[in-house]
Amino acid sequence: MTVTNPCTIAILALAGSSAVHALPGASSSASASASASASSAAAGPTGTSYPSGFDMTKSWGNLSPYADSPGFDLPKGFPVECELSQVHVLHRHAQRYPTAYDDDGLNLARFAEKVATYAKEHPDTKVGSGPLEFLNHWEYLLGYETLLPTGAATEASSGALFWSQYGRLLYRAGRNEAAWDSSLNVYPNGTARPKPTFRTTSYPRILESARWWLSGFFGNTGANSSYAEYNLVIIPEEENFNNTLSSTSVCTNGSENAAIDELIFTGISTKAANERLAKFLPDDFGLNATDIFAMLNLCPYEYATLGRSSFCALFTEQEWRDFEYILDINFYGNYGFGAPSGRAQGIGYVQELAARLQSRLIKSSDSSINYTYDDNTKDFPLHQPMYMDMSHDDIIVSVLTALGLDYFKYGPHGLPGKVPHAPPRKFHLNEMTPFGARLFSEIWTCPRNVSFTNLQEQLYKNPDLSAESNTTDYIRFVLNNAPVPVEGLTACNGSVNGFCPLEKFLSSVPKLTDEAMYQEACFGNYNITGQVGNGQPIQTKST
Ligand SMILES: *[C@@H]1O[C@H](CO)[C@@H](O)[C@H](O)[C@H]1NC(C)=O
Ligand SMILES: *[C@@H]1O[C@H](CO)[C@@H](O)[C@H](O)[C@H]1NC(C)=O
Ligand SMILES: *[C@@H]1O[C@H](CO)[C@@H](O)[C@H](O)[C@H]1NC(C)=O
Ligand SMILES: *[C@@H]1O[C@H](CO)[C@@H](O)[C@H](O)[C@H]1NC(C)=O
Ligand SMILES: *[C@@H]1O[C@H](CO)[C@@H](O)[C@H](O)[C@H]1NC(C)=O
Ligand SMILES: *[C@@H]1O[C@H](CO)[C@@H](O)[C@H](O)[C@H]1NC(C)=O
Ligand SMILES: *[C@@H]1O[C@H](CO)[C@@H](O)[C@H](O)[C@H]1NC(C)=O
Ligand SMILES: *[C@@H]1O[C@H](CO)[C@@H](O)[C@H](O)[C@H]1NC(C)=O
Ligand SMILES: *[C@@H]1O[C@H](CO)[C@@H](O)[C@H](O)[C@H]1NC(C)=O
Ligand SMILES: *[C@@H]1O[C@H](CO)[C@@H](O)[C@H](O)[C@H]1NC(C)=O
Numbered sequence: 001m002t003v004t005n006p007c008t009i010a011i012l013a014l015a016g017s018s019a020v021h022a023l024p025g026a027s028s029s030a031s032a033s034a035s036a037s038a039s040s041a042a043a044g045p046t047g048t049s050y051p052s053g054f055d056m057t058k059s060w061g062n063l064s065p066y067a068d069s070p071g072f073d074l075p076k077g078f079p080v081e082c083e084l085s086q087v088h089v090l091h092r093h094a095q096r097y098p099t100a101y102d103d104d105g106l107n108l109a110r111f112a113e114k115v116a117t118y119a120k121e122h123p124d125t126k127v128g129s130g131p132l133e134f135l136n137h138w139e140y141l142l143g144y145e146t147l148l149p150t151g152a153a154t155e156a157s158s159g160a161l162f163w164s165q166y167g168r169l170l171y172r173a174g175r176n177e178a179a180w181d182s183s184l185n186v187y188p189n190g191t192a193r194p195k196p197t198f199r200t201t202s203y204p205r206i207l208e209s210a211r212w213w214l215s216g217f218f219g220n221t222g223a224n225s226s227y228a229e230y231n232l233v234i235i236p237e238e239e240n241f242n243n244t245l246s247s248t249s250v251c252t253n254g255s256e257n258a259a260i261d262e263l264i265f266t267g268i269s270t271k272a273a274n275e276r277l278a279k280f281l282p283d284d285f286g287l288n289a290t291d292i293f294a295m296l297n298l299c300p301y302e303y304a305t306l307g308r309s310s311f312c313a314l315f316t317e318q319e320w321r322d323f324e325y326i327l328d329i330n331f332y333g334n335y336g337f338g339a340p341s342g343r344a345q346g347i348g349y350v351q352e353l354a355a356r357l358q359s360r361l362i363k364s365s366d367s368s369i370n371y372t373y374d375d376n377t378k379d380f381p382l383h384q385p386m387y388m389d390m391s392h393d394d395i396i397v398s399v400l401t402a403l404g405l406d407y408f409k410y411g412p413h414g415l416p417g418k419v420p421h422a423p424p425r426k427f428h429l430n431e432m433t434p435f436g437a438r439l440f441s442e443i444w445t446c447p448r449n450v451s452f453t454n455l456q457e458q459l460y461k462n463p464d465l466s467a468e469s470n471t472t473d474y475i476r477f478v479l480n481n482a483p484v485p486v487e488g489l490t491a492c493n494g495s496v497n498g499f500c501p502l503e504k505f506l507s508s509v510p511k512l513t514d515e516a517m518y519q520e521a522c523f524g525n526y527n528i529t530g531q532v533g534n535g536q537p538i539q540t541k542s543t
């Protein structure tokens with residue numbers, strides 16, 4: 001999330017008794033296992049795994065440590081007859097302190113204050129007992145916003161992995177060429193290319209993430225800096241400054257629509273834990289839903305900062321699944337298909353991707369693009385084998401929304417809040433925007449008779465198809481190392497395993513731009529308070 005436009009979601013008094021709708025599409029076996037695990041609070045975890053094999057780090061939404069996505073129902077792998085021509089990376093920063101949002105870091109600080117104040121006012125009473133005994137010596141150690149050392153390591157590791165997996169192919173590193181060397185940065189005719197240029201916002205954790213990623217990519221053997229190898233364009237992340245890598249602050253309307261559903265579901269999903277844990281606190285402590293949400297949230301943040309947390313073992317598997325869903329509602333309704341400006345917030349990057357693919361500078365803006373950064377080849381170079389833009393989690397969600405990818409879409413009213421537990425869905429932040437998340441737009445140049453059904457685990461050598469006359473370029477979107485289905489991008493109809501003919505994709509960008517409705521979505525007074533269905537400022541009629 002960006003910081004310049006805090007979503008003002010207060011976790012207020014919650015109606016825990018509100019009527020709960022039946023789960024749309026929930027199978028009875030899913031609900032049965034859900035209630036079974038909810039009542040078996042005894043089988044606690046060791047570290048972050050439960051005896052059942054359940055791994056709570058996969059339920060921390062955008063606060064999950066990086067892991068490759070298990071897959072979006074498409075096979076992984078490479079088409080080995082094709083040449084990997086180009087890769088565009090949209091990357092997220094990695095582990096950070098909590099943000100200074102009301103429902104994030106500020107809420108944690110308030111909970112810490114509540115515990116400290118109770119202890120101070122009751123010097124002769126223990127605050128916690130049983131599983132909450134640790135609260136008597138708990139110290140709140142977190143700050144706000146900055147990249148953590150674990151985050152720096154995640155970024156460097158991501159850059160190094162990208163070098164290994166893609167950089168070697170794009171720059172044709174051969175046997176025993178372990179790391180980048182500027183002698184590899186040449187055109188096919190052997191002439192040196194300009195130094196590669198990458199982009200980042202100016203926000204400190206984003207800028208530091210970009211540098212760490214690049215340090216990993218360039219693999220400087222002295223482990224000092226690789227500054228000499230690249231240029232970095234730093235686009236200010238400031239109020240009223242167009243920035244495709246942080247667009248929420250210039251797109252002022254339509255990005256706070258998750259609030260009501262998030263609030264309702266937080267109330268419902270924290271009730272059991274509240275009743276269970278209140279027994280281990282003094283009666284007048286006043287443990288409530290806001291506190292339970294803080295305690296859930298403390299686990300991933302302390303894990304990122306301190307390597308472990310006493311809060312993690314307090315909750316059941318179902319409570320972790322529901323915690324992820326609270327975060328999912330927030331992003332779906334503020335930056336995804338549930339947000340009236342969901343498409344608008346992401347369309348700027350899509351337009352830039354198209355411009356790079358068409359070797360075209362951008363001379364005017366109808367979106368979050370600041371064209372003074374895109375109208376010259378110094379800041380917006382063309383023909384690079386790879387691009388890397390360092391950004392935020394919400395931008396990745398909005399870009400997937402602007403692309404209209406149905407895979408992640410839930411329904412006409414967004415992700416529902418009035419449900420007993422997290423419903424089955426495809427939108428899982430832990431698979432989409434964990435810390436260090438990465439969206440690759442791969443460009444493949446393929447022979448005419450290519451088949452995308454026989455993908456191989458590894459591409460050992462990048463074929464050179466420059467002498468072939470009958471080639472076609474394809475684009476494939478790969479999120480956290482898993483290909484994304486292109487259904488919903490109607491120009492890509494008929495694509496096999498996510499490979500869409502590049503020309504077709506490019507022909508659809510004007511339509512995607514229309515559908516994003518940037519001016520209306522970001523600046524219109526359309527008065528929609530809840531979630532919408534299609535990432536546009538259009539209310540779906542209730543049936
Ligand atoms: C929980 O208690 C705190 C004060 O201790 C209060 O600020 C907050 O609004 C309460 N939340 C709910 C949901 O009642
Ligand atoms: C090599 O290729 C590049 C890019 O196509 C071109 O700009 C350059 O002039 C070529 N150099 C020679 C020596 O042909
Ligand atoms: C970085 O390390 C390399 C390899 O040890 C060394 O050659 C180079 O001078 C160092 N650069 C700086 C800026 O310290
Ligand atoms: C665009 O960028 C220029 C710097 O190149 C800056 O002066 C200007 O304020 C920016 N405008 C917007 C609307 O972002
Ligand atoms: C900034 O965005 C607005 C809204 O789309 C656009 O009208 C304006 O031209 C952009 N400014 C620049 C400098 O690109
Ligand atoms: C495509 O055609 C080439 C040359 O005719 C042939 O070697 C190759 O096996 C064909 N590939 C497929 C997938 O049919
Ligand atoms: C290109 O493909 C078309 C259709 O398959 C074929 O008719 C044509 O001969 C091919 N051209 C070359 C140069 O291979
Ligand atoms: C793509 O498929 C959808 C759904 O099957 C259909 O509605 C749409 O007209 C098709 N679009 C194109 C460009 O073929
Ligand atoms: C939308 O934005 C405009 C201009 O930025 C503002 O005047 C209006 O009040 C906003 N409407 C809503 C519903 O936020
Ligand atoms: C916004 O919608 C609500 C409910 O539909 C209505 O009560 C309110 O008057 C509307 N406000 C504006 C400014 O249109």
